[in-house]
């Protein structure tokens with residue numbers, strides 16, 4: 001108990017620094033999860049070979065918009081933007097969310113795991129993409 005309240009006080013004092021640390025932990029965990037769940041099909045760098053579309057800058061990107069990638073008609077015609085909510089729905093049940101996609105089902109239902117992967121995807125996206133979120 002005492003240790004806990006000391007920790008709580010330390011967090012309060014540390015404030016933003018502690019929040020940064022938490023964000024870093026999420027990104028690191030997200031990278032590990034991404035390596036395990038997504039990397040075998042998705043490169044991060046657009047120049048690396050990738051079975052699925054590269055996911056660099058995916059946050060707030062229009063779906064199906066990587067030049068030269070052969071998307072399914074379903075994804076290309078979806079007209080959606082990859083907001084955090086859309087990415088969660090996709091991770092949870094991609095072929096339910098978008099019938100006709102050629103991405104094999106990944107059923108990541110655990111919100112914490114989704115959070116971590118989202119933190120990682122955000123870390124590999126530039127802020128400029130935010131402008132697309134209307």
Ligand code: HEC
Nearest residue numbers: 037038041052053063064065071072075101102103104106
């Ligand atoms: C078995 C291979 C495979 C795995 C594993 C996989 N994907 Fe995919 N992913 C694909 C393919 C193929 C597409 C293209 C789908 C289409 O055109 O319908 C895709 C498309 C996507 C897109 C749409 C991108 C765009 O440019 O519109 C996102 C986002 C995505 N995947 C995220 C993930 C995440 C996050 C994971 C891990 C949790 C993951 N994928 C795991 C194969 C995979």
